[in-house]
Structures are given as structure tokens and as C-alpha cells.
Amino acid sequence: MELNVKNPLVFFDLETTGIDMVNDRIVEICILKVFPDGRTEVKTRRVNPTIPIPAQATAIHGITNEDVKDCPTFKEIAKSLVQLIEGCDFAGYNSNKFDLPLLAEEFIRAGIDFDLKKRKFIDVQTIFHKMEQRTLVAAYKFYCDKDLNNAHSAEADTVATYEVLKAQLDRYPELKNDIDFLSDFSAKTRNVDFAGRIVLNDKDVEVFNFGKHRGRPVVEVLETEPGYYAWMMNGDFPLYTKNVLTRIKLGMMVKK
Incomplete structure (x- = not known):
């Protein structure tokens, strides 16, 4: 089932130096933009985090300090990212808990006041956990009958998340093909801030x-x-x- 979107919908995934949204930084970002007419556009950027990438993080996503030493910093690409996602709603896998808060932190550090209050956020992991209770690799196999190669690369995870959501809509008739509904359904909390403080x-x-x-x-x-x-x-x-x-x-x- 193709997504019914009124505003462009951005699927995104971050690879980072760690999981601390205050101190860790982005090393790779992929954005898959779905337009109301069904067109898609994918952009992937490596980012110099300006801090060392721990070995344990490299072991997960395979990105080393050498890989990103000549890449732009987030501050250098922040304005172009804002232009790309302006007026869009958001979707991701575990994005409400991790990716969105960290992305918001990076924008603030870059000196950009990017207002997310009027956006809709769909967390495909939350939908999956409410329905099946599994990981992204298992979700991709379960819903799409495909093996997720290159897991923990931003682009592979982003594309898989997009395909999983479409398959979820095909599988569960109780899920409405509507961004407002999916955003509400995948929301776990009534957070005012992303961290839930x-x-x-x-x-x-x-x-x-x-x-x-x-x-x-x-x-x-x-x-x-x-x-x-x-x-x-x-x-x-x-x-x-x-x-x-x-x-x-x-x-x-x-x-x-």
C-alpha cells in the first residue's frame, strides 16, 4: 500500500557516536522524502562529529574517524537540511525516543531554531511493537519477506523502515493510511520535550x-x-x- 500523505513525509535514520543525546553527535544521516504524488528522494550524508567515534560505535555502524575526517560538520550542512525537511512530517524507527531528540539537539547547537511543534511524527518501531514485538531486521523479514543487508547503515535502515510502514498498512486494516492517525498511534508519551523531562x-x-x-x-x-x-x-x-x-x-x- 502506498502512503497517503498531504505534506511531504521524511523517513530518516541517524548513525551516531553513541546514545547520549546531550553529548553524542551524528556521523551519518539519511533522509528519504516521500512526496504527496508518490515520488521519493533519498539523500545520505556523512558528518564530521567533531568528537572521536568510540570503537564500540564503529563496531555497530562501521564508520571510523578516518571515514569522516574530511566530511562537513553538522553546522555546515544544517541550513541545507532545514530546506530539505521544511514543511515535512517525520517517520523513523525508534525515532521519537532517539533520532528526533538528537536531531533537535544538533540543530540547536548549530544555532538554528527549527520548530517541530506543528509536525507529525510516526514511529514505525512503536507500531511494530504494538503489533508484533520485534526488531527492525525481524520486522523487515516479517513484513517484507526480505533480509536486511547492511543493517546499521543509515540508508539501508531508512529504506527498510519506509518499506516496513507500507507493508504494515497492507497487513493491518485497522491502521488508517493517514499521517495524523499513524502519528497518534505510534506516540508512546505525552512529552512536552523530547527527553520526557x-x-x-x-x-x-x-x-x-x-x-x-x-x-x-x-x-x-x-x-x-x-x-x-x-x-x-x-x-x-x-x-x-x-x-x-x-x-x-x-x-x-x-x-x-
């Missing part, structure tokens, strides 16, 4: 989701304990989380 409670109020203030409204904490804002801003939290916290604090100031 701030979430919406059952009353759609922004609350902290960690530490001593877990479950308390952010506005309430910032009013009664003003130093908590500075502690978080100086702490080892993702830049996107800090931006969300700052937005809430500025909103409080406007209302006064």
Missing part, C-alpha cells in the same frame, strides 16, 4: 517527570522555587529541554 498530565498541564518535583506543575515549581530554573539550565539536560523550560518561564512573565 516535562510532560502533560491528564489535565494537559505541563509537569515535571523526574526528580523531587515529579508530577508537579512546572509553573508551580518555578514560582515557589525560582532557583530550580537555574539549576536545570546549568545542569546536564538536553538543549531542547532547556528551551522548553525557558518558553514556560517566559510565558509566566508575560502573564504577570
Whole structure:
């Protein structure tokens, strides 16, 4: 089944120096762009992460420091990436938990305020786990009856994810071929920030989701304990989380 898309839909996958969204960096990115008329476009870029690639990361994706030493940094390609994905919705495999948060961090580090609030996000892994509970390699075999060669290369994983989603739509009639539906179906959380440090409670109020203030409204904490804002801003939290916290604090100031 071909995807029914209103806006261009970007499937993407990142290969990185590790899994810490605060400190790790992208070494390869692949974007497969699906247009409303069914056309597809694939672009893959190697990226100089500006920090060493650990051996354990190279063992997974096969990319070495030598491979990327002459490649552009993310900051150097950030504007062209924004142009490529402007106005698009997003899809990936485990992307809501890892790839999107790390991509957002890289954009912020590059000095680009890339607003993702109005985008739809489809996580093919979440759909798969709700339906079958397996890995991408198994998903590709299960849904497409193909072996996933070159697993953990950005392009192979990205193309496989695109094919898996189309096969999922063919297999499960209860899945609507609609980006809004698929985005809602594959969402696991009510995160306000990607890392899930701030979430919406059952009353759609922004609350902290960690530490001593877990479950308390952010506005309430910032009013009664003003130093908590500075502690978080100086702490080892993702830049996107800090931006969300700052937005809430500025909103409080406007209302006064």
C-alpha cells in the first residue's frame, strides 16, 4: 500500500557516536522524502562529529574517524537540511525516543531554531511493537519477506523502515493510511520535550517527570522555587529541554 500523505513525509535514520543525546553527535544521516504524488528522494550524508567515534560505535555502524575526517560538520550542512525537511512530517524507527531528540539537539547547537511543534511524527518501531514485538531486521523479514543487508547503515535502515510502514498498512486494516492517525498511534508519551523531562498530565498541564518535583506543575515549581530554573539550565539536560523550560518561564512573565 502506498502512503497517503498531504505534506511531504521524511523517513530518516541517524548513525551516531553513541546514545547520549546531550553529548553524542551524528556521523551519518539519511533522509528519504516521500512526496504527496508518490515520488521519493533519498539523500545520505556523512558528518564530521567533531568528537572521536568510540570503537564500540564503529563496531555497530562501521564508520571510523578516518571515514569522516574530511566530511562537513553538522553546522555546515544544517541550513541545507532545514530546506530539505521544511514543511515535512517525520517517520523513523525508534525515532521519537532517539533520532528526533538528537536531531533537535544538533540543530540547536548549530544555532538554528527549527520548530517541530506543528509536525507529525510516526514511529514505525512503536507500531511494530504494538503489533508484533520485534526488531527492525525481524520486522523487515516479517513484513517484507526480505533480509536486511547492511543493517546499521543509515540508508539501508531508512529504506527498510519506509518499506516496513507500507507493508504494515497492507497487513493491518485497522491502521488508517493517514499521517495524523499513524502519528497518534505510534506516540508512546505525552512529552512536552523530547527527553520526557516535562510532560502533560491528564489535565494537559505541563509537569515535571523526574526528580523531587515529579508530577508537579512546572509553573508551580518555578514560582515557589525560582532557583530550580537555574539549576536545570546549568545542569546536564538536553538543549531542547532547556528551551522548553525557558518558553514556560517566559510565558509566566508575560502573564504577570
